[in-house]
Amino acid sequence: MxxxxxxxxxxxxxxxxxxxxxxxxxxxxxxxxxxxxxxxxxxxxxxxxxxxxxxxxxxxxxxxxxxxxxxxxxxxxxxxxxxxxxxxxxxxxxxxxxxSLGVNIFFELNSYLAKMMKSLEQYNVTMEEIHHTKKLDAPSGTAITLAEGVLEHSKHKGWQLNNADENHIPIVAKRIPEVPGTHTVSYNSKVDSIDITHTAHNRxxxxxxxxxxxxxxxxxxxxxxxxxxxxxx
Known part of the structure; x- marks a missing residue:
């Protein structure tokens, strides 16, 4: 080819x-x-x-x-x-x-978890993405795709970078040297937390x-x- x-x-x-x-x-x-x-x-x-x-x-x-x-x-x-x-x-x-094949499986897992969490209003969803300092856009496209996967099953109106109001999913973007990409979706309540994370070891x-x-x-x-x-x- x-x-x-x-x-x-x-x-x-x-x-x-x-x-x-x-x-x-x-x-x-x-x-x-x-x-x-x-x-x-x-x-x-x-x-x-x-x-x-x-x-x-x-x-x-x-x-x-x-x-x-x-x-x-x-x-x-x-x-x-x-x-x-x-x-x-x-x-x-x-x-x-x-x-990444692993990330695309992670997308499916994220959507499935969001569907299960839909009726549990005591949990607040947040996201964090970490990339190398040369990455130009924030949040990452991967984080946006994850947010869209959650939005399909939630009452949120959208996502916002860093400081978000209660109607939006907050995405925290961090830039650290030599980090290929780490994405975490968290559901937090007063009694416990559920986190799913994908960590790329290289590109x-x-x-x-x-x-x-x-x-x-x-x-x-x-x-x-x-x-x-x-x-x-």
Whole structure:
């Protein structure tokens, strides 16, 4: 499989190594200085670029009939545009706030726990995410996905970063050097607490999941998620 990488930072380099180990070929490494892209030799693209470049990268791929996997966060105000374009052009597109296989199982666990806690109003839900200091957006896309999973089963109106009122789920974002990503969802009452946590030990899980998603999407048409890739629906 011929893969193009949009963004060649730490994640891009790790994806490259995993892809090569799985017998794929990296045929393009695209960054902000890239003027022209030859899509004729690209089977699938993987985007781990910057928030202000993500939509443009997705748009280019869909317009050139190239399936694209996007793991860039911080651009979701244009997600609906990407979905509309993908459907119009009969393209193939997956966005995930986190491609780690373990995190996507964690998403399912979070939703299941939220469903069980729905009627227990004595518990207050809070969230915490910890990442490395180079992460640009806060809260993380993963934390937002977790919050959305809880909101489906709660009376909260939404989430707020750090200081939240009683109608919103508080998400505390911390930035500590060399932390790949830790996410905790907590339910606290006067008598006890329930916590679920996912801790990434390195970034390899994110990169592996993105490559697996790229392998899965080739030959398909539509807008998908990691639930589809992992058959969690």
């Amino acid at each position: 011929n893969i193009a990488l949009f963004g060649y930072g730490r994640m891009g380099k790790m994806i490259e190594q995993i892809a090569i180990n799985r017998n794929h070929t990296i045929v393009a490494k695209i960054d902000a200085d890239t003027k022209e892209i030859d899509f004729s030799n690209i089977d699938v693209a993987i985007d781990f670029s910057l928030p202000d470049a993500a939509f443009s990268n997705i748009e280019k791929c869909i317009n050139n009939n190239t399936p694209i996997i996007s793991g860039t966060t911080g651009w979701l105000n244009r997600y609906d545009e990407a979905v509309t374009l993908c459907k119009q052009k009969q393209g193939a597109f997956i966005y995930a706030s986190n491609f 390899e899980g994110f990169a592996l999941g993105a490559v697996i998603a790229a392998e899965w999407i080739v030959g398909k048409t539509g807008v998908f998620s990691m639930k589809d890739v992992l058959e969690l629906n």
